Amino acid sequence: xxxxxxxxxxxxxxxxxxxxxxxxxxxxxxxxxxxxxxxxxxxxxxxxxxxxxxxxxxxxxxxxxxxxxxxxxxxxx
Numbered sequence: 001x002x003x004x005x006x007x008x009x010x011x012x013x014x015x016x017x018x019x020x021x022x023x024x025x026x027x028x029x030x031x032x033x034x035x036x037x038x039x040x041x042x043x044x045x046x047x048x049x050x051x052x053x054x055x056x057x058x059x060x061x062x063x064x065x066x067x068x069x070x071x072x073x074x075x076x077x
Contacts, residue, residue, distance in 0.1 A: 016069070020062045027054045 028040060031051050035043050040051045 016062050016066050019065075020058065023058045023061075024055060027051075027058060 028051075031040055031043075031047075031054065032038060035047050037043050040048060043051065
C-alpha cells in the first residue's frame, strides 16, 4: 500500500504506444473540428467511416514502425 497521495511507479510505456495515443488524439481533435462535433460518434455514418479509416491508418503506421524496430538487429555497446 502506498502513502496517501503517492503514486506507485508504473511499468515503462513503449514510445510507440505514446505516439499512437498522441496521433489518435490529434486525429480525433482535427476530425471533430472539421465536422463541428464534440465526439466522433456524433458525426454522420459516412463521416464516422472517415474517422475509422484515419484511425486505421494511424494504427497501420504504428504497426509498421514496430515491425521495423523489431527487425533492426540489436547491438551491444
